[in-house]
Amino acid sequence: DAKTTQPTSMDCAEGRAANLPCNHSTISGNEYVYWYRQIHSQGPQYIIHGLKNNETNEMASLIITEDRKSSTLILPHATLRDTAVYYCIVRVRGTGNQFYFGTGTSLTVIP
């Protein structure tokens, strides 16, 4: 199963870049990596996704290693509103392509 491993928690100073790592060593060749975040008691919010190349949008950048076994989500200038749980997600083959959310990384942005 292409599951993910993330640190349980991280802190980041406000205004600094937040780098959130994720391991997905069993990901299949054609599977995307997705990142979502969930602010307390709200629905998860889509951030970014990628397949092989690095990606950037208005929210974040996604760096995927060449072997695709890990990735890093980068929030370039973290603000207090970025405090949330961040999920790195892949689909799990053999289960109808269901998404595996895991427990994510709880990011706290410190003033």
Add this chain to the structure above:
Amino acid sequence: ETGVTQTPRHLVMGMTNKKSLKCEQHLGHNAMYWYKQSAKKPLELMFVYNFKEQTENNSVPSRFSPECPNSSHLFLHLHTLQPEDSALYLCASSQDYGGAGANVLTFGAGSRLTVL
């Protein structure tokens, strides 16, 4: 507002009540999902509907009964629930389900259910 609307946002019910959660999306998506999120646990997929047909049922107890009358609406009917069913119930939609390409989920804000 994400384009996926869930009502009610909060629901308190007794174990003998019958209630329903509603989800509506105006994104033109063809797949809709129910997820359950209990305290300090990962999101658990409950049901998936693709083009109004149920494609996934993750061994959910029969006291949860989904209904998908069309691609824009999804219901979760609740009957004879237990206190351990108290959780945040999240609805999501996506363009389709199980395709080879990217499949981005759009979530609603959730319905917080408390069973007394």
